[in-house]
Structures are given as structure tokens and as C-alpha cells.
Amino acid sequence: MNNISQITLSAILALTASGTFAADKVRVGYLAEPAHGLHFIAREKGFFAEEGIDADLFQFNTTAEGCAAVRAKKLDVGTFGTAAPLLFIARGVDFTVFGGMMIGGQAIIVKPENAGKFRNLANFKGARVGLGKLSTGDVIFRGALKKAGVDPYKDLKIIEFGGQGAVVEAVRKGAVDAGIVFSPHFSLAKKNYGLVVSNYIADFQPAYTCCRLIANTKDLKAKREIYKRYLIAEIRAYRFYRENQEETVKIFAGSFKLDPGIVRADTYTDHTFDSNPDPLRKGTVDFWNTMNEIGYLPENRVDISRHIDTSIYREALDEVLKRWPDDPVYREMDAFFKANN
Incomplete structure (x- = not known):
């Protein structure tokens, strides 16, 4: 059976399994x-x-708004960082992490004259740092400061802003000494305002987990087959992203109204993100532990492992491997899953 026929048959089978065409x-x-x-x-x-x-x-615009929409059942899937969903879970919201969307992808931006100074974490003592509320980079940054002997709550001032553009503007105007932003905002800050990157957040913790795929736990259990087929599509999209760079840049640039050069730099060069749908159970648990260690979470008795479901992704990946058993990207994803979950 050729690939086109196989895809068509799989689509028909999926629709039949759902009980409707x-x-x-x-x-x-x-x-x-x-x-x-x-x-x-x-x-x-x-x-x-x-x-x-x-x-x-x-x-x-923000992770908090997005998580609130998932909680209110206005969304079936949320792609809103790691910090925000885990904070909601710690506060008693029944979310489940069932996949991923992003590994890495944040940076600290400063004026050029401050680049050398802030490469050393110890020099953040007394600094003003701007960032988006409940950002993934915030948690990794605070954890790195603590390991470097800098109290992230007492030794510097961290100021939360309502959006990434506001953080960039605050750095540009000198309202803060440094800002933590995600892609493409650090590249846009360099291009539009001459700001520079002093640190990539991955310098502090390589391959850290960022945006997770979340859903209300009851919805995930009730519509398991639908979420599985959703993940199959995302897994196939990841293969395309890996194998078709030029068309991927075109799709990303058009979808987000960005300059293709910015998209290409942030997507396919050093210090960029990996737009990976893997659940990263180990990384998510490590992130939860970091949040607890730095006092980011309220006191709770939540077992975070009960809010991570890797089985649906595993079934989705198995289905993809069944269709294309020799595909090198899918085989790599299989090995990556086994190493990280």
C-alpha cells in the first residue's frame, strides 16, 4: 500500500472510530x-x-489568561508554558499534561553596555529584571540565581509585565536593567532596538521544558481517542518541521506575521527552541521540584505525577510508527520518549 492510500485509510479508520464522519x-x-x-x-x-x-x-497574550480559558472549558487544549499550568495544578485545578510543544526558547535581553556584566549571575544583585507573569524563564532564572548564591527574592527586584512587548520596551527605556522574553521577542529586540542577549535561559539549564500541552483531566479521559488523533497530527507536524525547513519558515512567518529571517534565526540556528510534542515527564517533574525549591508554589500536597499522562502520546506515537516503521524522525522520537518519560 502506498503512503497516500495508507494515509487515506488511516483517516477513514480514525473517523469511523470516533463514530462519525x-x-x-x-x-x-x-x-x-x-x-x-x-x-x-x-x-x-x-x-x-x-x-x-x-x-x-x-x-x-499571557499564559495566565490561557490557563484560565482551559479551566473555564473554553479550550480543549492549552499551550501555555510550564510554570502557569503547574501553578494552577498546585492551587487545586485538575489539569493534566499530556504532551508538549516547546523545549527552550527564552533569553535575557539587555542594553549592549550591560551584556558583559550580566553574563555573571552574581552581578544581578541589585538589578531590576522585567519578565512576563508566570513565565517559564522566570522559574529557571530564579533557580539558577539560588544555585549561584543570589536570593531571587531579596537580592534583586523582579518586575512582572503584562506582555512580552512591554518587557522589551522597559529594557529599551531603562525602566529595568534586563528582561526575560521568549522567541521571537529577543530577536525582534535585537533587530528593532539594538538590544542584545546576555544569556540564553538554556545556559542555566539545557533542554529545559517549556510549553506543555494541557487539558482538563475529565475531558482528557472522556475524549481520549480524540486527543490521541490530535497528537498524531502534531507528531506528523514535528516530522515536517524537522524535514522541511523552508516551507516551515514560510508557514511560521505567515501564521505569526513575522519576518522570515527572524523566524529562521529563532527556529533553525543555535540557542533556539525545539518545537517538540513529547510530554517530557521527567523534565516536567524536575520543573515542579524547582518551583517548590525556590518557593514559587503555594504549600500543597499535590502529587504532580498524577497530573502527567504520557500514555496517550505513547499510543499516538505507536500508531505513527505502525504506519511508517522505518522513518528516522519517528524512530528518533521513540528513543527520545523512552529517555525522557
């Missing part, structure tokens, strides 16, 4: 960053449609 609606929330572009590849290349998924994509 009408595609299942999935409402997906995301942030305006290229690392969330797998959603758009899956839509543009027809992977969602082939898996019987009708995806509606909704952009949010």
Missing part, C-alpha cells in the same frame, strides 16, 4: 511565538483533517 472539533489555545507553529503546520498540511480533527486555533 464529521471531524471532531478541538479548540486549541496558543501564544504568539514560532515554537507553537506545529499547530499551524498540522492545519496547513492537512494532518489535522487526515486524522479527523477540526482544530480551531485561538491566540492569547
